[in-house]
Amino acid sequence: MKIFSGSSNKPLAKKVAEVLNLDLSPIEIFVFPDGERRIQIQERVVDEDCIVVQTTATPVDQNYMELFFIVDGLKRSGAKSVTVVIPYLGYQRQDHIFRDGEAVSLDVIVHALESTGADKVIVFDLHSIKIPEVFKIPVTQLSALPIFAEKIREWGDGFLVSPDMGGLRRIKELSALLDGMDWIATVKDRDLNTGHIVINKIEGDVSKIKKRAFIVDDMIASGKTIVEAAKLLCEKGVEEIFVFATHAVFTKEAPKLLENSLVDKVFVTDSVFVPEEKQFYKLLILSVAEMVAGEIGQ
Amino acid sequence: MPSNGEFVILTGRSNPKLAHSIGKILDVAVDEPISIFSDGEIRVRIKPNLRRRMVFIIQPTSTPVNDHIMELLFMIDAAKRASSSEVVAVIPYYGYGRQDRKELSRVPISSSVIATALVNAGADRILTLDIHSEQQEGFIPKPWDNIYGSYSILPEMQKRQLTNIVVAAPDKGGMLRATGYARILGCDSLALVYKKRDIMLNNVSNTLAMIGNVKDKNVVLIDDMIDTAGTIVNAANYIHTKGAKSIRVVATHGIFSGDAIQKINNSAIEEMIITDTIMQRQEVLNSPKIKVVSVAPLLAEAIRRIKTGESLSKDLIL
Numbered sequence: 001m002k003i004f005s006g007s008s009n010k011p012l013a014k015k016v017a018e019v020l021n022l023d024l025s026p027i028e029i030f031v032f033p034d035g036e037r038r039i040q041i042q043e044r045v046v047d048e049d050c051i052v053v054q055t056t057a058t059p060v061d062q063n064y065m066e067l068f069f070i071v072d073g074l075k076r077s078g079a080k081s082v083t084v085v086i087p088y089l090g091y092q093r094q095d096h097i098f099r100d101g102e103a104v105s106l107d108v109i110v111h112a113l114e115s116t117g118a119d120k121v122i123v124f125d126l127h128s129i130k131i132p133e134v135f136k137i138p139v140t141q142l143s144a145l146p147i148f149a150e151k152i153r154e155w156g157d158g159f160l161v162s163p164d165m166g167g168l169r170r171i172k173e174l175s176a177l178l179d180g181m182d183w184i185a186t187v188k189d190r191d192l193n194t195g196h197i198v199i200n201k202i203e204g205d206v207s208k209i210k211k212r213a214f215i216v217d218d219m220i221a222s223g224k225t226i227v228e229a230a231k232l233l234c235e236k237g238v239e240e241i242f243v244f245a246t247h248a249v250f251t252k253e254a255p256k257l258l259e260n261s262l263v264d265k266v267f268v269t270d271s272v273f274v275p276e277e278k279q280f281y282k283l284l285i286l287s288v289a290e291m292v293a294g295e296i297g298q
Numbered sequence: 299m300p301s302n303g304e305f306v307i308l309t310g311r312s313n314p315k316l317a318h319s320i321g322k323i324l325d326v327a328v329d330e331p332i333s334i335f336s337d338g339e340i341r342v343r344i345k346p347n348l349r350r351r352m353v354f355i356i357q358p359t360s361t362p363v364n365d366h367i368m369e370l371l372f373m374i375d376a377a378k379r380a381s382s383s384e385v386v387a388v389i390p391y392y393g394y395g396r397q398d399r400k401e402l403s404r405v406p407i408s409s410s411v412i413a414t415a416l417v418n419a420g421a422d423r424i425l426t427l428d429i430h431s432e433q434q435e436g437f438i439p440k441p442w443d444n445i446y447g448s449y450s451i452l453p454e455m456q457k458r459q460l461t462n463i464v465v466a467a468p469d470k471g472g473m474l475r476a477t478g479y480a481r482i483l484g485c486d487s488l489a490l491v492y493k494k495r496d497i498m499l500n501n502v503s504n505t506l507a508m509i510g511n512v513k514d515k516n517v518v519l520i521d522d523m524i525d526t527a528g529t530i531v532n533a534a535n536y537i538h539t540k541g542a543k544s545i546r547v548v549a550t551h552g553i554f555s556g557d558a559i560q561k562i563n564n565s566a567i568e569e570m571i572i573t574d575t576i577m578q579r580q581e582v583l584n585s586p587k588i589k590v591v592s593v594a595p596l597l598a599e600a601i602r603r604i605k606t607g608e609s610l611s612k613d614l615i616l
Contacts, residue, residue, distance in 0.1 A: 033555030037364070039406055040404055061367070064368065072410075072411045076405075093339075100344075101345060104375060105339070111419070115415070
């Protein structure tokens with residue numbers, strides 16, 4: 001087995017390789033002045049099972065193109081199989097047409113990836129569980145929930161919060177991992193045109209609200225959802241708020257917004273590489289390397 | 299799907315100026331459906347009705363190459379889903395065209411990956427202008443037309459009423475292109491500038507040599523694209539030392555990476571003619587040596603002929 005990394009999340013790829021007692025295999029990704037990438041695989045891969053680790057967070061287009069070229073290069077160089085690990089799947093939210101004249105960007109990505117010859121895909125905590133159906137090749141969905149559950153157990157008491165109704169399946173799953181911990185959901189409304197988020201309602205048994213809340217989501221992008229949910233919870237008497245989100249997609253404003261919010265700590269995973277400029281005091285990063293290694297090691 | 303006879307032009311963010319020029323000539327509105335989500339992902343929203351209409355998507359895949367390719371792919375997908383009768387990808391400058399074969403071991407054929415992705419997204423036909431190598435058309439089993447910028451550049455060159463012309467290639471790869479221009483420019487002879495290390499093992503220097511005589515001649519160097527301008531400037535300066543009367547450069551695509559413009563301004567090149575396949579930045583437009591010729595009339599005519607089914611090669615390919 002050989003593990004290659006694209007340029008989007010080398011630290012995670014390195015960790016995965018370490019867990020499996022391997023070194024990352026050498027690959028050159030030369031960037032021309034006009035942005036074109038030239039890939040060259042620098043090790044023999046004939047008859048090898050190759051893994052490519054490339055998360056497709058921002059800059060998403062660059063990262064996808066790089067991934068397509070790496071897979072094409074590996075296949076043309078005789079690799080027996082190519083498994084792509086895409087911890088955060090960019091364009092996953094555009095999985096259907098919302099309004100006339102739109103593209104189904106996810107479809108375009110999946111077809112492009114499959115035609116370069118990828119044999120298998122490993123992803124984390126997808127936005128919608130229907131996404132694997134778009135693929136013709138096998139998709140393994142891993143989840144950071146067990147890692148979050150382990151961390152939540154350290155505190156013991158509290159209740160779970162899904163910051164929108166779309167996360168109910170996730171919150172129920174996490175509750176089951178925590179021996180049926182109580183949970184509620186806050187109701188999020190997003191204006192499709194302005195993007196403005198409003199959270200002012202609680203769905204579920206209000207008596208379940210305790211002093212310590214664990215907000216759990218699949219990703220944090222702008223951070224506005226979390227901040228609004230935290231405000232509502234504090235109004236209802238919550239004193240300690242911890243946030244758990246798998247993917248730190250983090251827009252430019254998100255770190256500051258979260259740092260200045262009513263939230264006490266924010267836990268994310270390293271599915272998306274968080275550069276130093278985006279790290280803030282309340283942020284803690286948990287690694288999914290062991291999970292990925294466990295899956296590909298089989 | 300049968301067409302209702304109308305057509306629509308879409309363009310991404312790569313060269314809306316060229317697209318609008320083409321739209322003006324054809325008297326067709328040009329829609330710009332691309333915008334960006336707050337997380338940086340591309341967003342497509344085609345506004346005009348595309349049902350049973352032929353759609354031409356004009357998008358050179360110039361820098362930033364990867365973003366512009368993805369914009370094009372998503373526009374193609376959206377056009378197909380909006381029930382267009384046929385989707386034509388008009389790619390005046392085809393990014394990754396230089397990665398058209400396995401030049402080294404263990405590399406992808408990036409151009410083929412792009413072409414396949416275009417077809418999978420729903421492109422029915424591709425139209426390019428001076429693609430780096432025409433064999434790439436074979437990557438996909440779809441109609442692929444490639445036309446030439448010489449059609450647009452020739453009238454501009456003829457204004458200079460040059461005689462005693464020698465057409466030159468700046469490197470060994472440019473000979474085919476040079477002979478193509480030689481015929482239509484009406485020149486005396488050809489010249490080829492090559493690197494000595496191209497013909498000698500163990501030579502790693504940048505020393506140049508030349509086949510052909512340029513003394514007292516008006517030299518016209520031909521290339522398909524100018525990227526860092528290293529090759530063209532070195533060739534021009536070398537030709538200057540061989541006693542040429544004047545040195546001009548003709549190229550279709552002006553990529554002009556890094557300090558290319560500075561290099562050109564400080565070189566023996568008297569004048570460089572390029573086209574607007576790639577949208578040019580102010581530095582290029584300000585350069586006293588660079589003249590930009592528009593390929594809008596050429597592309598507009600090609601689009602019109604694709605729509606009506608007339609021959610593309612008659613009079614358009616010189």
